[in-house]
Amino acid sequence: MVTTRDLSVQLGPLRLANPITLASGTCGYGTELASFLDLSRLGGLFTKGLTSQPREGNAPERIAETASGMINRIGLQNVGVEAFRADKLPALAGTSVPVIANIAGATLDEYAFLAECLDGAKGLSGLELNVSCPNVDHGGLEFGTEPRVLERLVREVRERTALPLVVKLTPNVTDIGELARAAEAGGADVLSAINTVTALAVRPRFEGGKLVAERIAGGLSGPAIKPVALRAVASVRKACALPIIGIGGISCLEDVLEFLAVGASAVQIGTATFIEPGLAMRLVAELEAWMAERGVARLADVLPEEV
Amino acid sequence: MLAELTRSPAIAQERAVVTAHEQVGEGLYELWLASFGLAQALPGQFVHVRCGEATLRRPFSVHRTRPDAAALLYQVKGKGTRWLSTVRKGQTLDVLGPIGRPFSPPVPGERLLLVGGGIGMAPLALYAEQHARVLRGRVLAGFRSQSLVAGLAPCLASELAVTVVTDDGSSGRQGLVTDGLADTLLAEGITRVLTCGPEGMMRAVAAIASAHGIPCEASVERPMACGIGVCLGCVVPVHGADGRVHYERACQEGPVFDAREVVW
Numbered sequence: 001m002v003t004t005r006d007l008s009v010q011l012g013p014l015r016l017a018n019p020i021t022l023a024s025g026t027c028g029y030g031t032e033l034a035s036f037l038d039l040s041r042l043g044g045l046f047t048k049g050l051t052s053q054p055r056e057g058n059a060p061e062r063i064a065e066t067a068s069g070m071i072n073r074i075g076l077q078n079v080g081v082e083a084f085r086a087d088k089l090p091a092l093a094g095t096s097v098p099v100i101a102n103i104a105g106a107t108l109d110e111y112a113f114l115a116e117c118l119d120g121a122k123g124l125s126g127l128e129l130n131v132s133c134p135n136v137d138h139g140g141l142e143f144g145t146e147p148r149v150l151e152r153l154v155r156e157v158r159e160r161t162a163l164p165l166v167v168k169l170t171p172n173v174t175d176i177g178e179l180a181r182a183a184e185a186g187g188a189d190v191l192s193a194i195n196t197v198t199a200l201a202v203r204p205r206f207e208g209g210k211l212v213a214e215r216i217a218g219g220l221s222g223p224a225i226k227p228v229a230l231r232a233v234a235s236v237r238k239a240c241a242l243p244i245i246g247i248g249g250i251s252c253l254e255d256v257l258e259f260l261a262v263g264a265s266a267v268q269i270g271t272a273t274f275i276e277p278g279l280a281m282r283l284v285a286e287l288e289a290w291m292a293e294r295g296v297a298r299l300a301d302v303l304p305e306e307v
Numbered sequence: 308m309l310a311e312l313t314r315s316p317a318i319a320q321e322r323a324v325v326t327a328h329e330q331v332g333e334g335l336y337e338l339w340l341a342s343f344g345l346a347q348a349l350p351g352q353f354v355h356v357r358c359g360e361a362t363l364r365r366p367f368s369v370h371r372t373r374p375d376a377a378a379l380l381y382q383v384k385g386k387g388t389r390w391l392s393t394v395r396k397g398q399t400l401d402v403l404g405p406i407g408r409p410f411s412p413p414v415p416g417e418r419l420l421l422v423g424g425g426i427g428m429a430p431l432a433l434y435a436e437q438h439a440r441v442l443r444g445r446v447l448a449g450f451r452s453q454s455l456v457a458g459l460a461p462c463l464a465s466e467l468a469v470t471v472v473t474d475d476g477s478s479g480r481q482g483l484v485t486d487g488l489a490d491t492l493l494a495e496g497i498t499r500v501l502t503c504g505p506e507g508m509m510r511a512v513a514a515i516a517s518a519h520g521i522p523c524e525a526s527v528e529r530p531m532a533c534g535i536g537v538c539l540g541c542v543v544p545v546h547g548a549d550g551r552v553h554y555e556r557a558c559q560e561g562p563v564f565d566a567r568e569v570v571w
Contacts, residue, residue, distance in 0.1 A: 028537040035317065036535070056553055063530050063540035065363050070532060074539045077554065222362055274533035275357065275364060277320065277403070 005291050006298040007284070009043070009265045011243035012189035014126055014164040016043035016098060016266055019299065020256070020284045023247055023270035024049055024102035024128060024168070025074065029088040030095070036277035039095040041284055043266055046192075047088070049104040049130045052113050054080035061216055064201035069222030069249070070271060071201045076104055076133075081117045089123050098125035100166060104133045105143075108156055115160040126164035129157060129188075132172070132195045132219075144170040144195075147182035154186025166245065169193040169236065171225075176232045177239030184240045192245040192268065193236055194229045196221045222271040223249040230262055237263030251279070253286040260303060318406055318535065319344045322399040326376060333454040334383040335426070336392055337370065340400060345369065345377035349409035350434035351503075351526050351563040354379060355534035357401040359390035366531050366558075368430040368503070369405060371461060372437070377405075380429040380458045406534050407562050410434055410501050410524050419444035420497045421467070422484050422512050424504020425451065428458035430526055431503055436461035445470060445495060447488070449508065453478035485511045492519050499523070502566070513566035523566035529557040544570035 007018035021044035027033055030045045039045060057077025064071045079088065084101065092099055101118055105111035111129070118124060131144030131153065143153050154167055167183040169176055171194040180191055196219025203214040229248020236244055243266075246259030251272035259267050269280045276282075287299070296302055323340040331337045345354055348369035354377070355364040365387040370380035383392050394400065410430070413419060419442060421431040428448055435442060439461070446462045446469045456478050462469050471479030472486070485508065491497070492515070500516045502509050503526040516523035529541040535558065542554035543561060545568045552570055555561065 026533075026537060032536045036320070057539060057542070059544070060542055060554075061530060062542065063532050063538070065361065065530075068362055070362055072532075072538070072540060077539050077542070271362075271532075274538055275362070277533070277535050 004297070005288055006300070007288060007291070009300060009303075011245065011265050012164060014098070014166075014190060018043040018284050018287065019260065019266035020280050020287065021245070021266060021268050022046060022273060022280055023268035024130065026270040026273045029079075029084070029091070030097070030099065031088075031091050033273070033277055037281035039092070039097045041281050042097050043284070044098045044100055044125070045092070046100045046102050046128055046268060047084070048078050049076050049102045050078050050081045050084050050114060051076055051104055051106075052081055052110050052117075054078065054083065064216040064218075066199070066201060066220065066222075066224060069220050069224030071199050071216055071218045071220050072196070073216060073218030081114050085118065085121050089121060093123055099123060100126040100128050102128045102130050102168070104130040106133060108153060111153060112156050112160055115157045119161040119163060124163065126166055127157070127161060128166040128168050128192060129154065130168055130195070132168070132170040142170060142172070144179060145173050147178050150179055151182040151186040154183050154188050158187035164189045166190040166192050168195050169232070170195045171228055171232050172198050175235075177235045180236040180239045180242070184242050188242060190243050190245060191236055191240075192247055194225070194232045194248050195219065197225050197228055221249070223251060225249050226255060230258060233259060233264050234262045251275070253283055253290060256283060256287060257290075263304065265303060317344075318404060320401070320403045323402050325394055325396055325398050325400060328394060328396055331380070332457040335380065335455065335457045336383070337378055337380050337457075338391070338394070339376050339378045340402065341376050342402070343375055345402065345404055346372050346375055348372055348377055348405035348433070350437055351409035351430050352405040352407050353562060354402050354404035355406060355531070356391070358387035361387040361390065363532050364403060364534060365391070366406070366528075366534060368526070369433055370429040370458060371433060380426065380432070382426045403534060407558055408560065410526070410563050413438050413441055415441075417443065417498045418496050419467075420492065420495070420500045421446045421462070422449075422488070422500060422502040422504070422508075423447070423458075424449045424484060424508040425455060426458075427502075427504030427526070429503070431501060432458045432461040434501060435465040435467055439465035442467050444468075444497060445491065447472065447484045447491070449473070449484035449504065450478065451475070484508060485515065488512065488515050489519065492516065492521055497521060500566075502526070506571070509566070510571035513569070513571060517567055524563050525566040525569060526563045527557055527561055527569070529562075531558055534558045546570060
C-alpha cells in the first residue's frame, strides 16, 4: 500500500521526511546500522562527533551500566573530519537520509576549521555543534555552559557555513533557557536537547581497612534521563522560538509523543539503538500507524503551536 | 595474523525459545536456544542477550551448536545473569547474534593447545565440538575448584587430550594452567594456542606462547553496550601495524584477537 500520510517536519531550513532521527555517537557513521534498518526510512542521521584530527578516544573502561541507563566516557574516538568527508560521507551516497555531521572542537579555531572543512560537502544536510567539550581556551570549562562563550562560538561557526546549524545543548547548566537564547542570538537554526548528563559510576572496594572508589565519570544516557530531557525541552520551548530536536532516553513511541507534545519538532534515538539496532525504523512505522488510527494526514498539524 | 573473516552468518535480532536450561555447576548454567541463525555461530562468536530489566544486553560466547539450536554456558555474576538463571524452558529470549570474529579454523598438520580458564571454556568447547574430527593437540582447562568444572563434554568427545587443573586440587592436577605450560608447548610440538579466560591468565599464556614464537589467539571479554560496532564502548588497546597503540572494538575486530597484538 502506498502511504499518503505526511510525517514530514520543518525545522527552520531543515526539512525531514519524518521526525525520527539517530543521535550522534549511537549510530557510528550510519553504514554500521545498514543491515538492521533502511536508513532511507529515517528522518535524519547525526554522525559521530568529529574533530579536526583523528582521535583514539579514552583508555578503557569506557562504559558502565546504571539503573535504566548507562554512563559513557568514549572520549570522541573518531576518524577525523577529513576522512569523514573523503570516506564516510560518500559511503552514504546511496541513501536519501539527511546526514547531519556532529562537530566537536577544543578551541574556537577548531570549530571554525571543522565548519569550513564541511561547508559545501556533497551529501551533507547540516551541522550539529557539540558544545559539551572542554574549552581549552577557557580553562577547560564546557563551551555550552557560559552564554556569552556559546553565543560567540555559534556566531563564529555561523559565519563559516551555509549549512543548517543545529546546536546541541548540554543539560549540565543552571538555566538551559539562557543557553538556548544565546545559541539563537549567535545564529543557530535549530536546537537539540539534551546531551548526556554528567554522572559517576562507583565500584567501592574495601582495601587496607578503607573504602576505595573505582570510578567511571562520564555522561549518563538512556531512560533514566528522559524526565530531565523533557523538562529541558519544555524550558527551551519557553525560552526561544527555534525549532527543537528532543533527545534523552527515547525507547518507544510513547516517549516520542511526549517530546513532540512539549514542543520538540523531531527527536533523536540514542542509547535505545544499542539495545535494538532497528528501533528507529520501527518507531517511524509505529508513528505512521498512530496517525492512521486517528485519521491524521499530516503530522505537522498535530504538533502544538504554543506550549 | 588472524584469518580474514568471511562474514558468514549475518547478525540478526530475534526472539528465540529456550529449549533446555540446566545447572551444570556452582552458579553455572547451560541454556539452549532454538535458532537457525545462532546455530550458524562459529567458535569465538557470541550472542548479545537481553536480560530482564537490565538496561544493556549481555554478551555470551556460544558454547555448543546443533543444526537448529545453540547453547550458552554462563556463570551468575550480577543482575543480568541472575535474571537469566530464572528463565524457564519454553520462555523466549531477545537475542542478537551471532557476533564477532571467531577463532581461526584449524589447518592440516597443526597441533593446537586450547587453554581455558573457568567460564572461558565455553567458546573453546565449541571449537573442539565443531572441529572434533580434525583437531590434534590438547585442552588445558583451569578452574578454581571442582564445583566449577563445566563445559568439557565436547572436548572429551573430540580427539584432543584433556588436562584439568584446579587451584585447590579438588579435581585434576593442582595448580595453574600456566604451570609447566612452556614444557607442554615444546614436548607436544604445539603450533598454535587458543585461549579464553580471566585476563591475567590470558596475559600469562600469551607471554609464554610469544616467548616460544608460537601464535596465540585470545578471546577477550569487555563491558559492552551495543555489540554492533557503533558505541565504541568495548575497545581493546592493540599494537597497530604503524607501531602505535590504537583501540579496536571487541565486538567487531574481536572478541578473538592475535594475542601478540593486544596490549595486555
